[in-house]
Structures are given as C-alpha cells and as structure tokens.
Amino acid sequence: MKSLLAGILGAISLAALASTASAETTLTIATVNNGDMIRMQGLTEDFTKANPDIKLEWVTLEENVLREKVTTDIATKGGQFDVLTIGTYEVPIWGKKGWLVPLTQVDDPADLLPAIAGGLTVDGKLMASPFYGESSMVMYRTDLVEAAGEKMPDAPTWADIKRIADKITNKDKEIYGVCLRGKAGWGENMAFLTATSNSFGARWFDENWKPQFDQKEWKDTLDFYLELMKADGPPGASSNGFNENLALFNAGKCGMWIDATVAASFVTNPKDSKVADKVGFALAPDNGLGKRGNWLWAWSLAIPAGTQKEDAAQKFISWATSKHYTELVAGKEGWANVPPGTRTSLYANPEYAKVPFAKMTLDSINSADPTKPTVKPVPYVGVQFVAIPEFAGIATTVGQIFSAALAGEKTADEALAEAQDVTTREMTKAGYIK
Amino acid sequence: MARAVPLRRKLIFTALAWGIGFVIFFPILWTILTSFKTEGEAVSLPPSFLFFDWTLENYGIVQERSDYLKFASNSVILALGSTLLALLIAVPAAWAMAFAPGKRTKDLLMWMLSTKMMPPVGALIPLYLIFRDLKLLDSHVGIVMVLMLLNLPIIIWMLYTYFKEIPGEILEASRMDGASIGKELIYVLAPMALPGIASTVLLNIILAWNESFWTLTLTTKNAAPLTQFIASYSSPEGLFWAKLSAASTMAIAPILVLGWFAQKQLVRGLTFGAVK
Numbered sequence: 001m002k003s004l005l006a007g008i009l010g011a012i013s014l015a016a017l018a019s020t021a022s023a024e025t026t027l028t029i030a031t032v033n034n035g036d037m038i039r040m041q042g043l044t045e046d047f048t049k050a051n052p053d054i055k056l057e058w059v060t061l062e063e064n065v066l067r068e069k070v071t072t073d074i075a076t077k078g079g080q081f082d083v084l085t086i087g088t089y090e091v092p093i094w095g096k097k098g099w100l101v102p103l104t105q106v107d108d109p110a111d112l113l114p115a116i117a118g119g120l121t122v123d124g125k126l127m128a129s130p131f132y133g134e135s136s137m138v139m140y141r142t143d144l145v146e147a148a149g150e151k152m153p154d155a156p157t158w159a160d161i162k163r164i165a166d167k168i169t170n171k172d173k174e175i176y177g178v179c180l181r182g183k184a185g186w187g188e189n190m191a192f193l194t195a196t197s198n199s200f201g202a203r204w205f206d207e208n209w210k211p212q213f214d215q216k217e218w219k220d221t222l223d224f225y226l227e228l229m230k231a232d233g234p235p236g237a238s239s240n241g242f243n244e245n246l247a248l249f250n251a252g253k254c255g256m257w258i259d260a261t262v263a264a265s266f267v268t269n270p271k272d273s274k275v276a277d278k279v280g281f282a283l284a285p286d287n288g289l290g291k292r293g294n295w296l297w298a299w300s301l302a303i304p305a306g307t308q309k310e311d312a313a314q315k316f317i318s319w320a321t322s323k324h325y326t327e328l329v330a331g332k333e334g335w336a337n338v339p340p341g342t343r344t345s346l347y348a349n350p351e352y353a354k355v356p357f358a359k360m361t362l363d364s365i366n367s368a369d370p371t372k373p374t375v376k377p378v379p380y381v382g383v384q385f386v387a388i389p390e391f392a393g394i395a396t397t398v399g400q401i402f403s404a405a406l407a408g409e410k411t412a413d414e415a416l417a418e419a420q421d422v423t424t425r426e427m428t429k430a431g432y433i434k
Numbered sequence: 435m436a437r438a439v440p441l442r443r444k445l446i447f448t449a450l451a452w453g454i455g456f457v458i459f460f461p462i463l464w465t466i467l468t469s470f471k472t473e474g475e476a477v478s479l480p481p482s483f484l485f486f487d488w489t490l491e492n493y494g495i496v497q498e499r500s501d502y503l504k505f506a507s508n509s510v511i512l513a514l515g516s517t518l519l520a521l522l523i524a525v526p527a528a529w530a531m532a533f534a535p536g537k538r539t540k541d542l543l544m545w546m547l548s549t550k551m552m553p554p555v556g557a558l559i560p561l562y563l564i565f566r567d568l569k570l571l572d573s574h575v576g577i578v579m580v581l582m583l584l585n586l587p588i589i590i591w592m593l594y595t596y597f598k599e600i601p602g603e604i605l606e607a608s609r610m611d612g613a614s615i616g617k618e619l620i621y622v623l624a625p626m627a628l629p630g631i632a633s634t635v636l637l638n639i640i641l642a643w644n645e646s647f648w649t650l651t652l653t654t655k656n657a658a659p660l661t662q663f664i665a666s667y668s669s670p671e672g673l674f675w676a677k678l679s680a681a682s683t684m685a686i687a688p689i690l691v692l693g694w695f696a697q698k699q700l701v702r703g704l705t706f707g708a709v710k
Contacts, residue, residue: 028655032669033667033668033674034669035672038499041499059655059658059662060666061650061665061666062665062667062669063670065650065665069651072559072562072651075559076559076562076566078562078565078566078571079566080571080572080654187670241670242671243670243673243674246672246673250477251478251479260671262671262672263671266672266673271473271474272472272473272474273474
C-alpha cells in the first residue's frame with residue numbers, strides 16, 4: 001500500500017515538474033481553427049529562422065471554446081497566453097479595460113484597410129493587428145438566376161433579392177430561392193439580422209441606450225426576413241448557421257446565400273462544391289437608405305497585458321500580419337490562399353486582382369463603417385454587434401427569440417415585444433438606462 | 435421451474451434489443467464512417483452511408499497537425515491519476531459509511547451527491563484564481579485533483595452500495611482474529627468487493643477521460659488531454675466534419691476498446707445490488 005502511494009505521488013510530482021518546465025522565450029499563441037491560421041502554423045519556420053531565440057507553441061481551439069478560455073484567462077490575469085487571436089467585438093472592450101498591450105511594431109500600419117483598422121483602434125492606439133478580415137455579400141447561382149429570366153445587379157436591393165428568390169424557388173425540386181442564417185446566437189442569426197437591420201434603418205439603441213425593437217424599422221426588418229424565409233427559405237432554417245447553409249449551397253439547394261465573404265473560396269472549390277463553376281457575387285443588399293446589410297469582422301492578433309514576453313510577442317505579430325507574410329503565402333500556396341481583407345496593398349496587387357472574389361470582398365469591407373453602422377446616430381461601435389460586454393448575452397437571448405419566430409413558434413410582433421423587454425431589463429440592470 | 439418464453443416473443447425482444455443497441459451506437463458509427471469521407475462528401479445531401487470514396491486523408495491531416503500521442507498520454511495520466519487518488523480516499527470513506535454508519539451518514543451521502551448538481555461554470559472563476567495563485571494552471575497535478583474531486587461523490591456512492599452488500603459479520607470475524615483496520619480493508623474487504631471496485635474504477639476512468647469543461651478550461655498545452663485535441667478541429671466557418679470525425683475516432687478509440695473488453699464487469703458492477 002505504502003509503495004503504491006509513493007509511486008502515485010512520485011508520478012504526479014514528475015508530471016508536475018514536467019509541466020512547469022518551459023523555455024524562456026516560448027510564446028504560447030491561442031488561435032482559432034480556420035484555414036488561414038492553420039496555414040500560418042505551417043509557415044512559422046520563416047519566423048523562427050530569423051528569430052532563433054523565440055519558440056512558438058500553438059493552442060488551436062474552436063471559436064466559442066477559445067473565446068471562453070481566453071476571456072477567463074485575461075479577466076483573471078491567468079497569464080496562460082502571450083499572443084491571442086481575438087475578434088473585432090472583443091478588441092474595443094478589452095482595449096478600454098486595459099487588458100491589451102498597444103502594438104508598436106506593426107508593419108506599415110498606414111497600409112491597413114481603414115474600416116478594419118478603425119475597429120481595432122482604442123484611443124488612437126492600435127490594440128490588435130488584423131490577420132484576416134471579412135464582410136458579407138450575396139453569393140448566387142448564375143444558372144438559376146439566368147433560368148429565372150433575371151440578372152443579378154452588382155449592388156442589389158432587398159426587393160431584388162425577394163423577386164429573384166420567388167422566381168428561383170421550386171420546393172418540389174428542393175431548390176430554395178435564398179438560404180439565410182436562422183440558428184440562434186449573437187454571432188449566428190443576430191450577426192446577419194443586425195447587419196440587415198442597418199440597411200432598413202434600424203438600430204439596437206438610441207443615443208440614450210434605449211432599446212429600439214419597438215420601432216418601425218425593426219418591425220420592417222423582421223417582417224421582411226420572416227416572409228422571405230417562409231416563402232423561399234429551406235425547411236428547418238431556424239437551425240441553419242454558416243456551415244449548414246454552406247452544405248446546402250454546395251449541394252445545389254440554394255439560389256442565393258448571403259453570408260461571410262470567406263465562403264466565396266469554399267463555394268468555388270470544385271473539390272467540395274457541386275456548383276463551383278456556377279457562382280456569382282454581389283454586394284449585400286440595401287433599401288436605398290445609404291447603408292448595406294453587410295457586416296465587418298476581423299480575426300486579429302493581440303498581446304494580453306501582463307505577459308512577460310511582450311517584445312517577442314510584438315515581433316511575432318509584426319511578422320504574422322506583415323506584407324512579407326502575404327508574399328510568403330502567395331509564393332508557397334498561391335494568391336487565392338493569402339489571408340484577405342486586411343491591407344490596401346494586397347488589393348492594389350495585379351496578381352491578387354485576378355482572384356475572382358477579390359474586388360467584391362474589398363468593396364464589401366469598404367462599404368461597412370463600424371463607427372456609423374446604421375442610418376441614425378448610435379452610441380456604440382460595431383456593425384453586426386454592439387461593442388459592449390453585455391451584448392453577447394443579450395443578443396444570444398434575442399437571437400433565440402427571433403429563431404423561435406422563424407420556426408413559427410411566435411409572431412414577429414410577439415418576438416419584437418419580447419426582445420424589447422429582455423434588452424430593456426438587461427440594459428437597466430447593467431446601468432446604461434437610469 | 436422458469437416459464438418457457440415463446441419463440442416469437444423471444445425473437446421480437448431480441449430484434450428490439452438489437453434495434454435499440456444500433457440506435458444508441460449509431461452516432462459513433464456515423465462518426466467513424468464520416469472520418470473516412472472527404473469534407474465535401476461529409477456534408478453532401480442526401481448523405482451517403484457506405485457507398486462513397488473511402489479515404490484516409492483526414493487521419494493523415496490530423497496526424498500531421500497534432501501531436502496525438504502527447505494528448506493521449508495526458509488523457510491516460512489524468513484518467514488513471516484521478517481514479518487512483520479518488521480510490522485512496524473513497525475506499526476508507528465508503529467503508530466507514532457502510533460498516534460504521536453514524537446518525538448523519540445518509541445526509542452526508544446526499545450532501546456529497548448534491549455537489550454534482552452545481553453547474554461547473556459556477557465554480558470557474560474562484561477555481562481559476564486558486565489555480566493561478568498556486569501555479570497549477572496547465573499542470574497535471576492540478577487537473578488530477580479537480581477530476582478526482584469531481585468524481586469522488588460518485589465513487590463513494592458506488593463503493594458504499596457494494597460494501598453494503600457484504601455482511602458486516604465477516605469483517606467482525608477478521609477483527610476477532612486480530613486484523614487491523616488496514617489489513618481488514620486490504621485482505622478481507624477488497625477481495626470480496628473486487629468486482630464492485632473494478633467497475634467503479636472503469637466507470638471513473640471513462641468519466642475522467644470524457645470530462646471536457648475543466649480539462650478545456652484549466653489546461654493549455656502541457657497537460658491538455660484529448661478533449662482539447664478534439665476541440666481544435668471544430669470550426670464555425672468552413673468544412674471540418676470529416677477531420678473532426680477522424681480526431682474524435684482517434685480520441686474515443688482507446689476508451690472504446692477498454693469499454694468493450696470490460697463491458698461484463700461494467701454491467702455487473704452497475705447492476706450490483708439493483709435487484710434483491
């Protein structure tokens with residue numbers, strides 16, 4: 001018994017020693033699982049050759065797991081990470097709280113796309129450097145639109161979308177005019193609906209942080225969305241997020257899909273898509289009010305305050321988001337695989353201009369303004385989100401309410417009234433409404 | 435004499451049992467099948483069951499991208515370490531409760547079980563801060579302790595149930611023969627309760643192997659087990675089902691094999707004392 005106990009304790013002590021041993025300049029990088037980030041992990045030899053004293057260790061996680069883990073760590077100053085991959089939603093909030101170190105060694109910061117850099121800047125300081133940026137746009141089946149006797153404008157209105165969707169829909173053949181997000185979540189259906197509501201002139205809050213779901217603009221948005229999806233959407237749309245719609249579109253079931261610009265490379269990849277050679281692109285729709293229904297997002301690299309390895313982290317971020325890295329990817333894997341949506345110089349490059357969705361991605365990003373996201377003035381920053389800590393929780397609840405409306409469990413009026421109540425209650429509790 | 439069961443009824447029940455078994459196993463089967471598809475095939479509509487181009491590409495990608503053996507060895511250390519540690523505490527505790535119960539033993543048992551009713555996230559911040567201050571974040575010791583504490587109530591409950599089945603008179607007899615408490619536990623109680631202890635150990639290993647909330651939150655790279663290995667293959671934007679399925683199949687394979695070989699003990703242990 002004694003020897004068993006001693007053995008166990010010995011093994012645990014050895015494991016403890018092993019776990020605490022680490023090199024002085026080892027950077028622990030927390031990152032999301034997307035193609036661009038995974039590609040970077042394979043190209044880091046270029047960085048470590050130039051910086052032999054810095055070792056890189058990657059912790060790759062699913063977006064929501066990563067967000068939860070990194071938030072816990074940074075809020076408690078746990079110090080588990082030296083470089084973080086964070087989204088446009090977190091940067092202004094964490095930057096204001098002093099949780100991030102301003103970046104001082106970013107390669108040619110003036111070259112960053114103004115719309116993207118604007119969302120990552122707090123009090124004039126760049127808090128995160130964009131690695132990959134995206135907006136949203138219309139992806140459509142050229143063959144189905146043509147067969148319907150229509151032509152998709154480069155900058156369509158919502159009325160165009162509805163008309164074309166009505167003509168394409170053939171439920172007997174399981175062809176649906178339009179596929180849109182319906183799955184509940186602040187980054188799922190609410191990203192789409194918030195961006196769409198901007199083009200209808202709606203806003204989450206007025207200048208005094210009063211929720212606006214009781215206003216006509218939100219009613220117009222939700223009525224339009226529900227009617228469009230009822231007439232032309234696929235069955236079970238309230239469970240569909242990005243990946244579900246991607247699967248439907250690639251299987252040839254959707255006439256149009258309005259979603260992230262990053263999807264362009266997936267739907268045009270003949271390996272995974274049955275309709276790869278029949279896809280066209282257009283800007284996200286508008287309603288003639290001066291704002292389009294597209295969002296703006298970037299995965300960016302940042303340094304948590306309190307890391308002991310700030311200098312090495314600055315060097316790494318400078319390399320990973322540099323023009324040199326872009327050229328490295330282009331040289332090894334081709335221009336279509338370069339992380340998009342971060343630098344002006346990339347879109348001025350004639351080689352990159354040959355990528356079929358390059359121009360539409362740039363136009364979509366440029367048409368979004370996180371500081372003036374909608375028609376009326378707002379007290380917040382963010383196009384498809386509101387950059388306050390309470391937003392994720394509130395929008396997830398509102399997303400569940402709207403998803404239930406899409407599933408037919410409640411009417412648009414009931415959903416909006418409930419959303420107004422929930423948001424008012426939470427904003428009052430948080431102290432925004434006195 | 436037992437009543438003869440008509441053949442037709444027997445066939446119906448057998449078919450029903452196989453049907454239910456198949457339904458329960460289907461998600462695992464589907465995961466395994468998906469791991470051999472291409473990403474496009476994995477999300478194709480209608481889905482293909484067996485007639486697709488089988489490929490090992492996903493396993494190749496997973497092997498190339500992740501250090502599977504490191505994650506797997508961490509899972510083994512955490513599952514075995516937490517189970518053995520829990521057993522060291524649970525055996526004496528269950529012995530005391532079964533053979534020397536006090537007025538509040540039942541209440542104590544209920545209280546222990548009630549700790550399982552709290553959502554883990556409720557203890558996240560305090561525990562994270564304790565781990566940070568004690569430098570236990572991403573350490574084997576820290577996560578072994580958490581997993582041990584997490585499963586301790588269930589282990590004590592299970593062992594208590596098995597020990598209750600053993601007549602106290604046998605232990606008394608050993609005491610009369612001059613056995614100390616330690617000897618009584620090791621030489622008398624343990625051999626008699628071995629099937630129960632074995633099933634408890636197996637169940638606890640499975641629970642510790644599959645635990646994801648704490649292992650994902652408190653580990654980063656040094657002590658990260660297979661739960662983190664799986665989580666690194668999910669993505670909200672992009673096709674990932676086939677690679678995720680390959681990673682999942684690799685993660686569950688060891689525990690699936692262990693469960694398969696130990697199913698007899700598991701079933702026996704779990705139903706022990708259920709029918710008197």
